[in-house]
Amino acid sequence: xxxxxxxxxxxxxxxxxxLVSTKxxxxxxxxxxxxxxxxxxxxxxxxxxxxTLSKGDMVEDGIVNMIIENQLQRYESVILDGYPRTLLQAQxxxxxxxxxxxxxxxxxxxxxxVDSVIHRLSGRRVCDRCSKTYHIQxxxxxxCPCGGHLIQREDDNxxxxxxxxxxxxxxxxxxxxxxxxxxxxxxxGADQSVEGIFADIxxxxxxxxxxxx
Numbered sequence: 001x002x003x004x005x006x007x008x009x010x011x012x013x014x015x016x017x018x019l020v021s022t023k024x025x026x027x028x029x030x031x032x033x034x035x036x037x038x039x040x041x042x043x044x045x046x047x048x049x050x051x052t053l054s055k056g057d058m059v060e061d062g063i064v065n066m067i068i069e070n071q072l073q074r075y076e077s078v079i080l081d082g083y084p085r086t087l088l089q090a091q092x093x094x095x096x097x098x099x100x101x102x103x104x105x106x107x108x109x110x111x112x113x114v115d116s117v118i119h120r121l122s123g124r125r126v127c128d129r130c131s132k133t134y135h136i137q138x139x140x141x142x143x144c145p146c147g148g149h150l151i152q153r154e155d156d157n158x159x160x161x162x163x164x165x166x167x168x169x170x171x172x173x174x175x176x177x178x179x180x181x182x183x184x185x186x187x188x189g190a191d192q193s194v195e196g197i198f199a200d201i202x203x204x205x206x207x208x209x210x211x212x213x
Contacts, residue, residue, distance in 0.1 A: 001026050001213065002102055004080045004184075006175065007110030009164050010120035011190040012197060014133065016110065017081040019198045024205065027075040031082035033131055034067055035059060036153075056155050056164040058085060058171075065092050072100065087174040094182075106209045107179040108201055109172075110190035114165050121161045125150040 001024060005013045014030055021028040035053060038046035049059050068083055084090040097103045112120075123136045129148025134141060141150055155164065179185040188200050 001077050001209070002080075002097070002104050003078075004084070004104060004107040004179075005110070006107060006172070006179075007190060008112050008114075008117050008168050008172075009161065010117040010124065011110035011112040012194065013081045013110060015194055016108075016197055016201060017079045019194075020079055020201060020205075023202070024077075026077040026079045028079050028081060029068070029071050029075070029083075031064060031067070031080075031085075034071075035064075054154050054160075056160040056167065058167060061086065061089055061092070065089065065096075068093065069096060072096070076102065084175065085168075086171050087178055090175055090178050104182075104184055105213065106186060106204065107182075107184040108204070109176060109179075109185060109187045110197065111187055112190040114162075116191055117165060118158055118161050121156045122158050124152070124156055126153055127151075 003020075003026070005017050005020075007013045014028075014032075017028045017030065020026065035046075035049060039050045039053060040046070045063060049063065052059055064083055064085075068080065072078065080093075084093050094103075120135065125134045125136060125139075125141075126132075127134075127144035127146060127148040128151050130144060130146045132144055132146070134144075134150060144150060155161075176185060186204050188197060188204075190197055
């Protein structure tokens with residue numbers, strides 16, 4: 001099974017991708033985590049993209065396309081989280097998968113209002129060891145149970161979040177239209193509990209996608 005998880009920053013793509021990965025066995029490929037790892041390791045790619053990520057801007061297509069191609073050569077059943085983010089990336093992925101099947105089975109779009117995104121992200125804390133996320137509204141922790149420190153990502157401040165949302169909103173409509181025309185798009189309301197979102201996703205996978213495979 002190959003799927004894409006689209007949605008605004010803070011809509012819960014990573015959380016839902018991990019739940020889907022656990023239930024259905026697909027590998028969760030988070031573009032954000034991959035890029036942040038490159039920065040943390042101070043690789044050549046990491047040094048070149050650090051400023052871009054800290055401002056909330058998008059990393060150039062050539063870099064993310066290359067990263068995804070390398071990952072798709074390693075894994076067949078995957079959940080793509082944070083990629084594609086532009087129409088050009090989606091078209092590149094479509095061409096690549098037609099030449100290196102299997103192709104995509106489904107694209108989920110987690111929909112969330114801008115104010116909700118700002119609230120979620122400005123209070124988000126991320127474990128620097130296992131990458132599990134928490135929110136200060138619900139958790140008053142300094143450390144994750146794994147022992148890692150809970151930190152605020154440098155791009156999770158209100159000003160940068162608003163800029164990220166402007167970038168996102170400019171890019172999501174062409175992506176939505178593209179995958180709608182491909183017959184792959186399933187919008188999911190993300191302004192509900194984690195369990196509610198996952199139930200909606202599972203309903204699509206169990207009732208529509210898996211019976212076709």
